[in-house]
Amino acid sequence: MALLGMLLGLLMASCFTFCLSHQNLKEFVLTSPEKSSTKEAERKETTAEEELDSEVLEVFHPTHEWQALRPGQAVPVGSHVRLNLQTGAREVKLQEEDKFQSNLKALKKGKRLDINANTYTSQDLKSALAKFKEGTEVESSKEDKARQAKIKRLFRPIEELKKDFEELNVVIETDMQIMVRLINKFNSSSSSLEEKIAALFDLEYYVHQMDNAQDLLSFGGLQVVINGLNSTEPLVKEYAAFVLGAAFSSNPKVQVEAIEGGALQKLLVILATEQPLTAKKKVLFALCSLLRHFPYAQQQFLKLGGLQVLRSLVQAKGTEVLAVRVVTLLYDLVTEKMFAEEEAELTQETSPEKLQQYRQVHLLPGLREQGWCEITAHLLALPEHDAREKVLQTLGALLATCRDRYHQDPQLSRTLVSLQAEYQALATLELQDGEDEGYFRELLGSINSLLKELR
Numbered sequence: 370m371a372l373l374g375m376l377l378g379l380l381m382a383s384c385f386t387f388c389l390s391h392q393n394l395k396e397f398v399l400t401s402p403e404k405s406s407t408k409e410a411e412r413k414e415t416t417a418e419e420e421l422d423s424e425v426l427e428v429f430h431p432t433h434e435w436q437a438l439r440p441g442q443a444v445p446v447g448s449h450v451r452l453n454l455q456t457g458a459r460e461v462k463l464q465e466e467d468k469f470q471s472n473l474k475a476l477k478k479g480k481r482l483d484i485n486a487n488t489y490t491s492q493d494l495k496s497a498l499a500k501f502k503e504g505t506e507v508e509s510s511k512e513d514k515a516r517q518a519k520i521k522r523l524f525r526p527i528e529e530l531k532k533d534f535e536e537l538n539v540v541i542e543t544d545m546q547i548m549v550r551l552i553n554k555f556n557s558s559s560s561s562l563e564e565k566i567a568a569l570f571d572l573e574y575y576v577h578q579m580d581n582a583q584d585l586l587s588f589g590g591l592q593v594v595i596n597g598l599n600s601t602e603p604l605v606k607e608y609a610a611f612v613l614g615a616a617f618s619s620n621p622k623v624q625v626e627a628i629e630g631g632a633l634q635k636l637l638v639i640l641a642t643e644q645p646l647t648a649k650k651k652v653l654f655a656l657c658s659l660l661r662h663f664p665y666a667q668q669q670f671l672k673l674g675g676l677q678v679l680r681s682l683v684q685a686k687g688t689e690v691l692a693v694r695v696v697t698l699l700y701d702l703v704t705e706k707m708f709a710e711e712e713a714e715l716t717q718e719t720s721p722e723k724l725q726q727y728r729q730v731h732l733l734p735g736l737r738e739q740g741w742c743e744i745t746a747h748l749l750a751l752p753e754h755d756a757r758e759k760v761l762q763t764l765g766a767l768l769a770t771c772r773d774r775y776h777q778d779p780q781l782s783r784t785l786v787s788l789q790a791e792y793q794a795l796a797t798l799e800l801q802d803g804e805d806e807g808y809f810r811e812l813l814g815s816i817n818s819l820l821k822e823l824r
C-alpha cells in the first residue's frame with residue numbers, strides 16, 4: 370500500500386503541475402482534443418503516460434532539511450511533502466517521528482525491494498507492490514493505519530484518475546491560444562488548402578468578440594489574414610475576407626490597423642479583378658465593415674478609386690446580388706455622414722475631430738460625377754421587394770444630390786409609376802388582411818414621396 374501511495378503521489382504531482390500552469394489564464398474555453406488537440410496538450414498527456422508506465426523513476430532520499438523535489442522523482446512513504454508557495458516547488462523532508470523512519474528502514478532492509486540501484490521503473494514498483502501484498506506485512510501501529518487511510522483518501526487509485534481524465538476528455542485552452550494555433554495553422558506552408566480554410570473558418574467565430582479581434586493584432590495575426598487576401602487561391606481570399614469582415618465590424622482599433630496593413634487596397638484589387646462571385650461577396654462584406662463608422666477609411670476609399678471599382682462591379686453581368694449590397698453600402702455611408710452632422714448640431718458631445726474627418730469625405734459629389742444617380746435608378750428594375758426597398762432608400766438619400774439627374778431620366782418616372790400601381794394593389798391586400806402598417810404600404814409611401822419630389 371505504501372508503494373501504491375508513491376505511485377499515486379506521482380500522478381497527483383503531474384496533475385498538479387498541469388493545473389498550475391493554467392491557473393493564471395483569464396478566460397477558459399473547453400475544446401475537445403479530437404477537434405483541436407494542441408501540441409502542448411498532447412505533450413502533457415504523453416508525459417503523464419510516460420511517468421506512469423515507461424519512465425525510470427528516481428527515488429528521492431529525504432533528509433531532515435526541506436529539499437526541492439524534481440519532476441519524476443518518487444517520494445518514499447512517510448516523508449513530509451509541502452508546496453513552497455514562493456517557488457511553486459514541492460519540497461520533501463523526513464518525517465520527524467521515528468516510527469516512520471524505522472518503518473522506512475525496515476522496508477529498505479527487507480528483501481521486498483531487491484533492486485540494486487536507486488532507480489525503479491514503474492513496472493518494478495508494480496511487481497514489488499504485488500510481492501508486498503502477498504508477502505510480509507509491515508507491522509503498523511494504529512497511528513500508521515490511520516495515516517495510510519488518510520493517504521488512501523487523498524490519493525485516488527490510478528485507474529480511477531485515468532478514467533476521470535478520459536471521461537473529461539477536455540483541454541483547457543484560452544481564446545488567445547486557440548487563435549494563435551489557428552493563425553499558425555493558416556500561416557504554415559505545410560498546411561493543406563483544406564486545413565487553411567478550416568483554420569480561417571474557425572477563426573471567424575472567435576474574432577466576432579471585440580477583445581479577441583484586438584488580441585489578434587497583438588501577435589501579428591491580423592496581418593497574416595490580410596496577407597491571405599493576396600493568395601492565388603480564391604478560397605483563401607474568400608475566407609480571409611470572411612474573417613476580416615467579422616474582425617473589423619464595429620471595432621475601430623482593428624479598422625485602423627487594417628488600413629495601415631494595406632487591407633483596403635487588397636480588398637479593392639479583388640473586387641476589380643476576375644474572381645468567383647462567392648469570393649467577391651465576402652470581400653464586399655469586409656469592405657463594408659472596414660468603411661463603416663471610419664471616415665478616414667472612407668477618404669482613402671475615395672482616393673483609391675473605390676467608387677469606380679464598385680461601379681464596374683455592379684455593371685458586370687450576373688452581379689445583382691452584389692449591386693444591392695453596394696447600393697446599401699452607399700446608403701449607409703451617405704446617412705452616416707448626415708447623422709454625424711446632425712448629431713454635432715444637436716449635441717456638444719460629438720468630437721469635432723470626427724466631424725472634421727467626415728467633412729473630408731467628399732462622397733456625394735463623387736457619386737454624382739461617376740454616374741451613381743443613374744446606376745441606382747436603374748436598379749429599381751430589380752424584381753425582389755427587398756432589393757427595391759434598398760434602392761428606394763438610396764434614391765431618397767441621394768435626392769438632394771441627384772434631383773436634376775432623376776428629372777432627366779424618363780425611365781425612372783415610368784418605373785416609379787408602374788411600381789406605384791403594383792404596391793397600391795399589394796398594400797390594399799395587406800390592409801384587407803388587417804395590417805394597417807404593412808411592408809407594402811411602407812414601400813408605397815416611399816414611391817409616392819419620390820414621385821411627389823420629382824413632379
Ligand SMILES: *[C@@H]1O[C@H](CO)[C@@H](O)[C@H](O)[C@H]1NC(C)=O
Pocket residue numbers: 552553556557588589590593
Ligand atoms: C507567418 O509565416 C512567416 C513566414 O513563414 C513568418 O515570418 C511569420 O512570423 C509568421 N507569422 C505569424 C504571425 O506567425
Ligand SMILES: *[C@@H]1O[C@H](CO)[C@@H](O)[C@H](O)[C@H]1NC(C)=O
Pocket residue numbers: 596599635638
Ligand atoms: C499583395 O498584392 C499586391 C498587389 O495586388 C502587392 O502590391 C503586394 O505587395 C502584395 N503583398 C504581399 C504581402 O505579397
